[in-house]
Amino acid sequence: MHDIKxxxxxxxxxxHSDRMRGLGKTVAFVPTMGFLxxxxxxLIKEGRKLGDDLVVSIFVNPTQFSPxxxxxxxxxxxxxxxxxxxxxxVDVIFSPNEDELYQDGFQTYVELKNLPNHLCGxxxxxxxxxxxxxxxxxxxxxxxxxxxxxxxxxxxxAIIRRMARDLNFNIKIVGFPTVREPDGLAMxxxxxxxxxxxxxxxxxxxxxxxxxxxxxESGIKDAKRIIDAAYALIKSYQDTAIDYIAICDPETxxxxxxxxxxxxxxxxxxxxxTRLIDNMILNPE
Ligand code: PAF
Numbered sequence: 001m002h003d004i005k006x007x008x009x010x011x012x013x014x015x016h017s018d019r020m021r022g023l024g025k026t027v028a029f030v031p032t033m034g035f036l037x038x039x040x041x042x043l044i045k046e047g048r049k050l051g052d053d054l055v056v057s058i059f060v061n062p063t064q065f066s067p068x069x070x071x072x073x074x075x076x077x078x079x080x081x082x083x084x085x086x087x088x089x090v091d092v093i094f095s096p097n098e099d100e101l102y103q104d105g106f107q108t109y110v111e112l113k114n115l116p117n118h119l120c121g122x123x124x125x126x127x128x129x130x131x132x133x134x135x136x137x138x139x140x141x142x143x144x145x146x147x148x149x150x151x152x153x154x155x156x157x158a159i160i161r162r163m164a165r166d167l168n169f170n171i172k173i174v175g176f177p178t179v180r181e182p183d184g185l186a187m188x189x190x191x192x193x194x195x196x197x198x199x200x201x202x203x204x205x206x207x208x209x210x211x212x213x214x215x216x217e218s219g220i221k222d223a224k225r226i227i228d229a230a231y232a233l234i235k236s237y238q239d240t241a242i243d244y245i246a247i248c249d250p251e252t253x254x255x256x257x258x259x260x261x262x263x264x265x266x267x268x269x270x271x272x273x274t275r276l277i278d279n280m281i282l283n284p285e
Contacts, residue, residue, distance in 0.1 A: 002086050002087070002089045002090070004082070004085060004091065004092070005091065005093070006082070007092055007094050008097065009100065010096060010101070013141050014141055014143060017053075017142055020053040025051075025052035025053045026051045026052045026053070026145045027051055027052075027055060027144045027146075028048075028050045028051025028054050028144060028145070028146045029047070029051075029054075029057070029142045029146065029147045029148070030044050030054070030057075031059075031134075031138050033058070033059065033060045033061065033074065034077070034078065034189075035074075035076060036085070038187050039152065039178070039179040039186075042150075042176060043150055044056060044088045046148050046176050048088060048090075050146050050148070050174070053092070054090050054091050054092070055093075055094055055142050056085055056092070056094070057093070057096075057142065058078065058094075058095045059094075059096055059134070059138075061101075061131070063109075063126070063129070063130035063134060064128075064130025064131050064134065065127075065130070066124065066125075066126055066127075069124075070190075075190075075193075078095070081093075094138075094141070101134065101137055108133075109129050109132075110132040110136045110163065110167075111129050111132065112128065112132060112159055112162060112163060112166075115128070115155065115158055115162055116155075118155070118248065118253040119244060119246055119248070119253060119266050119268070120243075120244075120277065121155065122244065123244070123268070128156070132159060132163050136167065139164075144171055145171065147171050147174070148175075148176055149173065149174070149175060149176070150176055151175045151176060151178050151279075152179075152188070152278065152279070153277070154279045155253060155266070157173075158251070158253065161175075178279075180206070183203060184203060184206035185202055185203055185205075185206055186206065186276075186278045188276060188277075190274050190275070190276065193273070197238075197239070198239060200237075201238055201239050201240055201271050202274075202276055203237075204237040204240055204269070204271075205277075205278040206278060207233060208229075208234050208245070208267065209230075209267070210280075211230065211233055212226045212229070212230055212265050216259055221260060222257075223247040223255075223256055223258065223259055223263070224257070226247060226259070226265070226282075227246070230245050230265075230267065231245060234267075239272050240269050240270070242268075242269050243269060243270065243275065244268055245266075245267040246264075247259065247265050248263065248264050250263065250281065259282060259284050260284065262282065262283045263281070263282050264280075264281055264282075265280050265282050266278075267279070
C-alpha cells in the first residue's frame with residue numbers, strides 16, 4: 001500500500017508543504033468534506049497527474065452550514081476514505097478537527113459582494129461565506145500551487161476563482177467536469193440519503209437539464225420557456241420541491257432572458273429532505 005501521511009495540525013501541514021516547495025515539487029490540493037465518491041476520486045486522479053505532492057483535506061466545515069442544515073448528520077467515514085486515498089496514491093490527508101481551524105474568539109470571514117447573491121446563495125445565505133473562509137484558510141495552510149474543484153458546484157467554483165484573483169492567491173484553480181452515475185445523476189455525498197424511490201425521482205434534475213439542452217439546440221431562445229418546461233418535468237416526479245431553476249451568465253451568474261450565447265442552466269431541488277444541485281452549459285450553436 002502507498003505510504004500516506006495523516007496530518008491534523010495546521011503548522012505541521014504548512015511545514016510539509018514548505019519542505020515540498022523547497023525541494024522544487026509542485027503541490028496539488030483537493031479540498032473535500034470526506035465521504036468520498038467517484039466524483040471526488042476523479043478530482044484526486046487529476047490532482048495526481050498535476051502535482052508531485054498531492055494533498056487531500058477532509059474537513060466538514062461547520063461555518064458553511066446554517067443551524068437547520070445537516071452538519072451533525074453529514075455522512076462521515078474516515079477509515080473508508082483513508083483506504084480509497086491510499087489506493088489513489090495520495091501523499092497527505094489533512095484532517096484537522098474543528099478547534100484547529102476555528103479557535104476560540106474566531107471572527108474573520110471572507111465574503112464576496114455579488115457572486116453569492118444568485119442561485120444557491122439566495123436560499124443558503126451563509127454558505128458561501130463559510131466556503132470562501134475555509135478555502136482561504138486551507139489555501140494558507142496547504143500552500144498549494146494547484147487546487148482542483150468540481151464543476152458540479154459551479155457557483156462555488158466561480159466564487160473560488162474570483163476570490164483567488166481578488167486576494168492574489170498564487171494558485172492555479174482547476175475546474176473538473178461533473179461525474180455522473182450511469183443513468184446521469186450527478187455524484188454527491190448526499191445521494192447516500194436517498195431511498196430507492198427518491199433515487200428515481202432525483203433523476204428529474206438531469207432529465208430536465210437534458211430536455212433544456214435539446215430545446216435550446218432546437219432554436220428556442222426564450223429562457224422563461226425553457227425554465228417553465230423544466231419546472232413541469234421536475235414537478236411530474238413525486239417528492240420533489242424546487243428551490244430554483246435559473247438560466248444565467250456563466251461568469252456573473254446574473255439571470256438571462258434570451259439565450260443568444262452559451263448560458264449556464266443551474267438548479268437546486270429537494271427530493272424528500274435531500275437538497276440536490278446540478279447544472280449544464282447550454283449552447284445555442
Ligand atoms: O465542496 C466541498 O466539499 C466544500 O464546500 C469545500 C470546498 C471542501 C469547502 O468546505
